[in-house]
Amino acid sequence: MRVIVCKDYNEMSEKAFEVMKDVITKNPKAVLGLATGSSPEGLYKCMVRDHEENGTSYQDITTYNLDEYVGLPKNHPESYYTFMHKNLFDHIDIKEENTHLPSGSTQEEADTYEKQWDAVTCDLQLLGIGRNGHIGFNEPGTPFAQTTHIVDLTPSTIEANSRFFDHDINKVPKQAISMGIGSILKAKKILLVASGAEKADAVKAMIEGPATESCPASALQKHDDVVVVLDQAAAAGLDR
Ligand SMILES: N[C@@H]1[C@@H](O)[C@H](O)[C@@H](COP(=O)(O)O)O[C@@H]1O
Numbered sequence: 001m002r003v004i005v006c007k008d009y010n011e012m013s014e015k016a017f018e019v020m021k022d023v024i025t026k027n028p029k030a031v032l033g034l035a036t037g038s039s040p041e042g043l044y045k046c047m048v049r050d051h052e053e054n055g056t057s058y059q060d061i062t063t064y065n066l067d068e069y070v071g072l073p074k075n076h077p078e079s080y081y082t083f084m085h086k087n088l089f090d091h092i093d094i095k096e097e098n099t100h101l102p103s104g105s106t107q108e109e110a111d112t113y114e115k116q117w118d119a120v121t122c123d124l125q126l127l128g129i130g131r132n133g134h135i136g137f138n139e140p141g142t143p144f145a146q147t148t149h150i151v152d153l154t155p156s157t158i159e160a161n162s163r164f165f166d167h168d169i170n171k172v173p174k175q176a177i178s179m180g181i182g183s184i185l186k187a188k189k190i191l192l193v194a195s196g197a198e199k200a201d202a203v204k205a206m207i208e209g210p211a212t213e214s215c216p217a218s219a220l221q222k223h224d225d226v227v228v229v230l231d232q233a234a235a236a237g238l239d240r
Pocket residue numbers: 035036037038039040066067127128129130131134135136137157161
C-alpha cells in the first residue's frame with residue numbers, strides 16, 4: 001500500500017485527483033469504480049473543475065458505483081443515484097448509459113450487477129472507509145471473497161449515516177445492495193480516501209492491523225496496487 005498523508009481535506013482531494021487524472025489521461029476509455037459519502041466529494045469537485053477548465057472529457061468513460069440503499073426511490077435526495085448526479089455526473093460530459101449503480105433488494109439483482117462488473121476490467125476503484133472499517137457497505141465479518149450482495153446495515157453504520165437523514169435513525173434504510181470485497185479486489189488499482197479523527201482507528205486497522213474480516217478494509221492488504229490518501233487527523237493513529 002502506498003500511503004500519502006496530506007495536511008487537510010482539500011489537499012487530500014487534490015492528491016486523490018492526481019491519481020484519478022493520471023488513470024483517465026492514460027486511458028480515456030477507462031472504467032472507474034465510484035463511491036459516495038463525504039470523503040470523495042472534494043475529489044469530485046476537482047474532477048468537475050478540471051472538466052470545466054481543461055476540457056478533460058468523460059465521453060468514453062464508464063462508471064460502476066459500489067453501493068445503493070435498498071428501498072429508496074432513485075430520485076430520493078439521499079439515494080446514491082442522486083448523490084452521483086448532483087456531485088459529478090450532471091457536471092461532466094459522461095453518457096448516462098455509461099453510468100451504473102446497483103439497485104434492487106434481491107440476491108438475483110445483486111448477481112446481475114456482479115455479472116456486469118465481471119464483464120469489464122475496472123481501471124480504478126475509488127473507496128471511502130466507514131468508522132468500523134467498512135468499504136462499500138461491507139460490514140465487519142463479511143468474507144473477503146464476497147461478491148455483490150444485500151447487506152443488513154449495522155447499528156453503527158445506521159447511526160453514522162443518520163446525519164444525512166435529519167439525524168433520525170428511523171429514516172435511514174436498514175439494508176443496502178453493495179459490491180462485495182471480492183468484487184472490489186477485482187479492480188486493477190484501488191484509491192481510498194479518508195479524513196477526520198473519527199476514521200483514525202479504522203485507518204490504522206486497515207494499514208497496520210492483521211488482514212481480518214473484522215476490519216473489511218484490511219482486505220486491501222491483499223491487493224498489489226492500492227493508494228491510500230489521508231488527512232493528518234485520519235493518519236494520526238499510524239505508527240509509521
Ligand atoms: N456506503 C458508504 C461508504 O461507501 C462510505 O465510504 C462510508 C463513509 O462515508 P463518509 O465518507 O461520508 O464518511 O459511508 C457509507 O456507509
